[in-house]
Amino acid sequence: MLDGEGVTKYFGGLAAVSNVDFHIDQGEVVGLIGPNGSGKTTLFNLISASLVPKPGIITFKGENITGKKPYQICRMGIARTFQTVKVFANMPALQNVLIGSFFGTSARVSPAEAAREGTEALEFVGLSEVAATPAKDLTLANQKRLEVARALATKPELLLLDELMAGLNATEVSEAMELVKMIRDKGITVVMIEHVMKAIMGVCDRIMVLHHGEKIAEGTPQEIANSEKVVEVYLGEQTDA
């Protein structure tokens, strides 16, 4: 469904992402892990077109999407959330989601339709009760859910989740894991960046490991947990994981 070939991005002389090939199948939940600064978010930014790979080609459902604008990527069916929440702070939760319904697809959505979809999306992530609350007054966990609802409202086929669990407590992490499974059950393909190992191991079908911008390993959670290379560069450093 999503393929990358030799995807590379330099910031000055530093290769933030270096010659990464990847392949995501429809219906998968893929985890993207790696130490801080290993290029995970940069890779998300490349896929969602915040950045343009140079060199490298990214294709989505067989179509080359390299060089497209972020809004086009979104309308093609790739939605994302952000590592640091970027909700529309002064707008009520429902309005945040409405923007996704109105603009996230190429079709013209009527206000009534948008309202229905928006309400549904909020219900799906469990935010119905705070629909009228300005986003800035929500808890961090709820703001992250709001970002998910907002992304879902754009009717994506592929959802990129950037550290959905970061900063959440244990209960909230389990709830967020449930949410990811529910999204997968809707038939939406998920790629998630995560530092919380329990979450990664629990929900992912497959894991990719980045280190210094390069993909150093890929496999099932079991394979990754047993890979010496991964343990060395990543798990070994993060004892709290």
Place this chain on the structure above:
Amino acid sequence: MTIAGIDYKKAPVLGLPLVILVLLAALPLYREIYDVILMTSILMYIILTVSWVIFSGATGYISLATGAFFGVGIYTSAILGGELPLLIVILIGGLFSSCLALLVGALTLRLRGIYFAIFTFGLVELIKHVLLWYEITFTHTRGRFVIVVDNETIYYIMLGIFVVLMITAYVIRRSRYGLALRSIGEYEEAAAHMGINVTMVKVITFGISAFFMGAAGAIMATRWTYVDPYIAFNALFSFSPVLMAIFGGMGQFYGPVLGAAIFAYLEEYLITSRISIELGTFTLKVSELYMLIFGIILLVAILFLPNGLIGLVEKVWRQISGGEREHA
């Protein structure tokens, strides 16, 4: 709640504006011509302020190009005034300003924050000096006379522009387009990833707001009868709308209208004031101090009325109506 999520107290929404419109339309019948002229300049400031708010208020991009768009309208009128029917001239004035805005917007709307503000401010100066150079080099005169139009006609055209602008502003604010604009103001990067073509929305809105500024300039020029680049491309017309909008408060639709109306009236009142203050051997005339008084009012407003006049009104209203707490 509406789709755009703005709560409207139902009753006054249609009634009050209609009453005001009728009163304004009948103004020449029951007031002196002096008041009609005063109202023309108040309407001009309201138009500049509201059209500024359409773009800058929503997106948070502070434009100081108002003086440039206004000036383009003024010069359109000065050049084409005698050649074409008045309404056509005004339309062309608006369109020229719009075109300039689309061009400038496409080039500069990737600049954020202070850079955009400085660039737009530079635009006013740039056009002023290029025009000055052109006039002196090719026409050998600095200024131009503008076709004379009677005061009532000027007033009614200004009123017409005002009405069209208010309808436009209202429609934008309530539409999905307005929602997109505000989301850009809230978090542009997120807006882009939600499927909003942020560049196009910004540039087009910039163009729409410039149209009204240019149209106002085109009709105002006929009131001034003589213009030169310094009069037409005056930085004061760039700053005034910002100040008036802040003073009135941008949280509500009518805030900027109120701010502009009060400031414009105050300006006229202070300039024509005969009051003077004796300070020992000095005599200070209020008419010469009006800029200073403006400054003080603005400082007080920023310090004590963070949400402008409208914020104060709402606060007082809440206290009277029993302190029902609502989210803004």
